[in-house]
Amino acid sequence: MSTSDTDRATPASDTDRAGATPAAPVLELDNLVMHFGPVRAVDGVSMTIRRGSVVALVGESGSGKSTVGRCVVRLLEPSSGTVRLHGADISHLRRRALRPHRRDVSIVFQDPAGSLDPRLTVGSIVSEPLRLLRLTRGRTERERATTQALERVGLRTELADRYPHELSGGQRQRVSLARALVSSPSLLVADEPTSALDVSVQASVLNLLTDLQRDLGFACLFITHNLSAVEYLADEVAVVYLGTLVEHGPSAEIFATPKHPYTQALLSAAPVPDPVRQRRRSRVVLSGDIPSAIDPPSGCRFHTRCPIAVPMCAERVPELREVAGRRVACHLVSDEDEDGS
Numbered sequence: 114m115s116t117s118d119t120d121r122a123t124p125a126s127d128t129d130r131a132g133a134t135p136a137a138p139v140l141e142l143d144n145l146v147m148h149f150g151p152v153r154a155v156d157g158v159s160m161t162i163r164r165g166s167v168v169a170l171v172g173e174s175g176s177g178k179s180t181v182g183r184c185v186v187r188l189l190e191p192s193s194g195t196v197r198l199h200g201a202d203i204s205h206l207r208r209r210a211l212r213p214h215r216r217d218v219s220i221v222f223q224d225p226a227g228s229l230d231p232r233l234t235v236g237s238i239v240s241e242p243l244r245l246l247r248l249t250r251g252r253t254e255r256e257r258a259t260t261q262a263l264e265r266v267g268l269r270t271e272l273a274d275r276y277p278h279e280l281s282g283g284q285r286q287r288v289s290l291a292r293a294l295v296s297s298p299s300l301l302v303a304d305e306p307t308s309a310l311d312v313s314v315q316a317s318v319l320n321l322l323t324d325l326q327r328d329l330g331f332a333c334l335f336i337t338h339n340l341s342a343v344e345y346l347a348d349e350v351a352v353v354y355l356g357t358l359v360e361h362g363p364s365a366e367i368f369a370t371p372k373h374p375y376t377q378a379l380l381s382a383a384p385v386p387d388p389v390r391q392r393r394r395s396r397v398v399l400s401g402d403i404p405s406a407i408d409p410p411s412g413c414r415f416h417t418r419c420p421i422a423v424p425m426c427a428e429r430v431p432e433l434r435e436v437a438g439r440r441v442a443c444h445l446v447s448d449e450d451e452d453g454s
């Protein structure tokens with residue numbers, strides 16, 4: 114490619130999706146570790162999320178997904194490792210030093226009823242970040258931004274005077290989204306944003322999130338235990354098991370040919386609309402529960418439940434290596450393994 118091609122002004126999203134020039138990193142995690150006393154919730158996670166891209170963080174309950182999300186938005190201070198936002202190390206910043214970064218990263222939680230202050234009106238909830246982060250000048254500007262944020266998530270502006278308990282679950286989650294996006298963050302952490310909602314409204318909230326992401330172009334760390342929900346939403350999938358990454362790469366490749374036995378197991382448990390793919394897919398059934406994060410298994414943490422484990426798996430920790438266009442941590446996936454067999 115010539116220099117002039119590289120320099121040509123192309124809309125960021127086109128360039129990013131075509132993979133011509135990698136977009137700038139928004140978030141970089143480098144060997145992130147979060148221990149709660151003896152509980153090794155997150156044990157060395159490294160990944161990059163680039164501008165405008167959606168990365169799904171998947172894995173069973175207790176694998177450390179929410180803990181990663183909370184470290185990213187600095188609700189938690191990591192035990193070690195680094196969290197970089199637009200290149201700035203925010204891992205250990207204190208309240209005041211964090212403030213300039215707060216507008217850049219937001220989080221939406223699973224349970225909107227628990228995460229919205231019941232004493233505040235919808236309008237105050239949505240406008241609070243503008244006030245706290247001093248992003249608007251004066252009340253009129255704040256009200257205009259709040260109205261716009263409510264309209265963007267499909268809520269009537271009259272709802273601004275209501276309280277959270279007067280709204281439905283779906284409406285409350287829309288309020289959470291409006292609040293999270295009112296500061297125009299470049300990264301949104303969505304922690305199981307639909308799993309506490311009625312099945313009937315889950316799809317509409319997921320569609321809204323997808324539309325907002327496309328329109329506003331923020332990067333997204335989408336935390337979920339439901340792999341099938343992310344196939345069309347995520348550009349990349351990162352699979353965690355007991356606090357470590359086992360596979361990470363482009364969604365299309367991971368869904369077509371999952372390499373790690375744990376990814377294969379998660380995928381074989383998820384229904385696929387395409388019967389041909391469903392038949393081709395290897396069936397791996399997970400037995401037992403995820404082991405305790407207090408005393409994780411030696412070697413490969415997955416070896417106690419892995420259907421293809423060999424003695425070496427209990428002894429040596431597998432490195433996260435580049436294989437077939439993604440990163441995989443498994444001794445038994447070979448470098449030549451390109452066909453998904």
Ligand SMILES: Nc1ncnc2c1ncn2[C@@H]1O[C@H](COP(=O)(O)OP(=O)(O)OP(=O)(O)O)[C@@H](O)[C@H]1O
Nearest residue numbers: 149152154173174175176177178179180181338406
């Ligand atoms: N504040 C805390 N104190 C002690 N242990 C914690 C704390 N928060 C999380 N843990 C433990 O850390 C581990 C990872 O929890 P985490 O909530 O991050 O997992 P998860 O993959 O998000 O699960 P879920 O899908 O159930 O939310 C679990 O063993 C959990 O019990």
